[in-house]
């Protein structure tokens with residue numbers, strides 16, 4: 001149970017920091033928006049990669065390989081700017097819907113500002129309510145759980161911290177499914193006429209180490225549910241699930257790999273392939289390099305036309321999905337509080 005809900009924020013101390021979206025800081029709703037993070041310059045690639053590897057520095061060869069991939073997409077991934085824009089826009093939409101001030105606090109898993117720093121700023125803002133949102137649709141112990149742990153550890157260092165209500169996943173949210181289905185239809189429509197009928201759609205997500213899967217992780221099931229629902233919504237008859245961007249570690253990784261699946265398609269009569277990165281919500285290295293350069297090249301090698309669905313980024317339809325998730329989480333929280341009597345001033349709902 002959530003003992004912090006009964007704590008009233010002090011409205012006499014508006015706190016420091018950026019002004020919140022909305023009419024003032026009274027009744028502030030804080031959004032802890034968490035994402036993977038990306039190096040802002042090539043000299044940050046080494047510490048970033050070391051952090052991803054749990055503190056073990058990469059070999060010079062591995063480091064150079066990663067630097068070369070960033071160079072191939074123009075020296076830098078756009079993930080940082082897109083994440084900030086997503087956070088700003090979801091806060092604005094939620095503020096509008098609630099008629100309350102909403103402030104986003106962005107924290108990254110693998111680079112500054114880290115999730116712990118975002119939590120520090122969130123606590124200092126003394127929000128009345130707080131929601132935690134990881135910008136990844138499917139839940140895994142190798143992804144969303146790590147973000148949540150980073151946030152929980154930082155919150156535990158502040159006895160007066162507000163409760164943060166986390167959103168675990170949104171892999172089957174109807175708006176998310178519809179947004180991906182629209183993009184699949186758009187990508188199919190852009191294939192050269194005559195190739196559309198022979199096209200196969202491959203839904204991809206970042207691979208995770210097989211040992212994580214073997215411990216019963218929901219991730220592969222979530223990925224397959226996303227794919228099946230999008231395929232149904234778009235009326236697809238030929239579609240697959242594949243994984244991409246497997247890490248350079250000694251463990252086996254979850255497959256099949258997207259390039260492997262592409263290589264098999266001509267033997268099955270396919271003439272074109274559409275790749276839909278259903279495990280990602282933004283353009284970044286894994287989309288712009290691993291798909292747009294590597295997977296495209298494999299498709300060309302085996303004689304297939306290639307298209308990739310546009311990413312969700314800060315498009316209005318996806319921002320609506322995120323706002324909906326936050327509003328639902330706040331509503332559920334208020335319902336729980338009302339039912340338990342923790343907030344007797346709240347109207348009883350339901």
Ligand SMILES: CC1=C(CCC(=O)O)c2cc3nc(cc4[nH]c(cc5[nH]c(cc1n2)c(C)c5CCC(=O)O)c(CCC(=O)O)c4C)C(CCC(=O)O)=C3C
Pocket residue numbers: 036037038039049052053054066077078079135136140142143144206207208209245246247248249279283284285286
């Ligand atoms: C599940 C998952 C997601 C999806 C969910 C989520 O978004 O959280 C994701 C997203 C991303 N992963 C990214 C980048 C990288 N991930 C790596 C390595 C790894 N990822 C893993 C898992 C995931 N990663 C794991 C278990 C490792 C191995 C760690 C180890 O070694 O023990 C490496 C190291 C080199 C390599 O292995 O390629 C890089 C550079 C970028 C952004 C790049 C940019 O635009 O800059 C994004 C969005």
Ligand SMILES: [Fe+2]
Pocket residue numbers: 206
């Ligand atoms: Fe990764």
